[in-house]
Amino acid sequence: MSDLQSHNPSWQLHCPISIPDNGEVITLSHGEGGRLMRRLIHEHIISAFGTMPSDSQAVHQNDPLLLMDDAARLPAIDGEIALSTDSFVVSPLFFPGGDIGSLAVYGTVNDLAVSGARPLYLTLSLIIEEGFPIALLDHVLKSVSTAARHTAVQIVAGDTKVVPRHAVDGLFINTAGVGQLVDPIAPGANALCEGDELIVTGPIGQHGIAVLCAREELALEPPPQSDCAPLTRAISVLRERMGMRIRAMRDATRGGVAAVLHEWAGASKQTLTINQCDIPVSPEVRGACELLGLDPLHVANEGTMVVAVEPGHADCAVEILRSLPEFVHATHIGSVTKKGISPVTIARTLGPEQPLDDPLGAPLPRIC
Ligand code: MG
Numbered sequence: 001m002s003d004l005q006s007h008n009p010s011w012q013l014h015c016p017i018s019i020p021d022n023g024e025v026i027t028l029s030h031g032e033g034g035r036l037m038r039r040l041i042h043e044h045i046i047s048a049f050g051t052m053p054s055d056s057q058a059v060h061q062n063d064p065l066l067l068m069d070d071a072a073r074l075p076a077i078d079g080e081i082a083l084s085t086d087s088f089v090v091s092p093l094f095f096p097g098g099d100i101g102s103l104a105v106y107g108t109v110n111d112l113a114v115s116g117a118r119p120l121y122l123t124l125s126l127i128i129e130e131g132f133p134i135a136l137l138d139h140v141l142k143s144v145s146t147a148a149r150h151t152a153v154q155i156v157a158g159d160t161k162v163v164p165r166h167a168v169d170g171l172f173i174n175t176a177g178v179g180q181l182v183d184p185i186a187p188g189a190n191a192l193c194e195g196d197e198l199i200v201t202g203p204i205g206q207h208g209i210a211v212l213c214a215r216e217e218l219a220l221e222p223p224p225q226s227d228c229a230p231l232t233r234a235i236s237v238l239r240e241r242m243g244m245r246i247r248a249m250r251d252a253t254r255g256g257v258a259a260v261l262h263e264w265a266g267a268s269k270q271t272l273t274i275n276q277c278d279i280p281v282s283p284e285v286r287g288a289c290e291l292l293g294l295d296p297l298h299v300a301n302e303g304t305m306v307v308a309v310e311p312g313h314a315d316c317a318v319e320i321l322r323s324l325p326e327f328v329h330a331t332h333i334g335s336v337t338k339k340g341i342s343p344v345t346i347a348r349t350l351g352p353e354q355p356l357d358d359p360l361g362a363p364l365p366r367i368c
Pocket of ligand 1: 110111250251253
């Protein structure tokens with residue numbers, strides 16, 4: 001086995017392409033600002049997001065990445081803007097249903113979208129470990145490009161750093177996103193009122209369990225698939241059809257649905273109550289959680305959100321979501337109730353209503 005393979009097998013674990021032993025790898029010189037770095041940027045990074053122009057005079061100012069200036073110059077945005085940033089350190093880099101590239105785009109795009117913004121621009125910063133195969137980097141960049149096209153966001157600026165072996169685990173990515181706030185903007189968790197209804201947009205815990213099974217090589221059949229996907233379409237359809245009836249939206253990432261409910265309970269000073277039998281969980285995730293002693297409510301999602309709507313509008317919201325093929329499992333899971341002793345309660349299948357734990361930390365590290 002080569003040094004490259006023995007150093008960090010997770011680079012290749014579950015990778016959808018096979019990497020030749022003698023393939024080109026990233027060296028420290030690729031991050032040093034010289035010819036090698038320029039070649040890496042032009043031939044691998046810029047080429048993933050658009051063709052280099054032959055004459056820089058011909059570049060329109062809407063192609064800020066191609067200008068290669070120190071900062072991207074962007075057209076004025078009408079009204080307020082939203083800005084979000086997130087870093088991605090998922091292990092392994094490839095998992096059923098996605099990879100670090102798609103995750104880095106959808107993670108930031110979803111944060112903008114649930115905040116009421118139309119995502120417009122992203123920056124992309126790569127921190128690459130010396131020895132990382134360039135073929136794998138190309139694969140990740142292609143995922144970034146596909147996800148950006150899918151969500152109509154433009155990659156407008158970026159950065160590349162290379163660090164010595166063992167200083168990072170293969171590849172870390174940071175994305176920052178800019179979006180335009182679009183009316184109507186949901187008032188948010190502070191505005192939750194007694195009687196508001198809670199919806200989840202799909203089966204929960206898919207992402208965390210998919211990553212965990214890939215990392216630990218748990219041979220579950222069928223392998224759990226991550227829900228890593230954009231929420232932009234669901235949000236725009238919901239906003240179009242329900243307008244101000246939407247009280248709050250939040251993507252249920254680290255800490256899962258339970259973390260969102262606890263944050264909302266804290267912000268609104270109400271109690272949020274959910275029914276266990278209504279919560280959509282796939283048989284694979286249910287099985288894996290039982291095996292591992294996890295509660296799917298605490299497991300991360302990357303394309304599933306919790307939505308709160310005004311009293312009496314959950315059925316309408318669920319019907320709208322279910323009209324989209326990706327959200328056919330959207331479900332009304334509970335409601336906001338008068339403040340009780342516990343901030344979040346769950347009516348289990350058997351027995352009385354119980355408090356739902358607020359996750360102390362992530363049960364699964366490095367899932368995003
Ligand atoms: Mg979020």
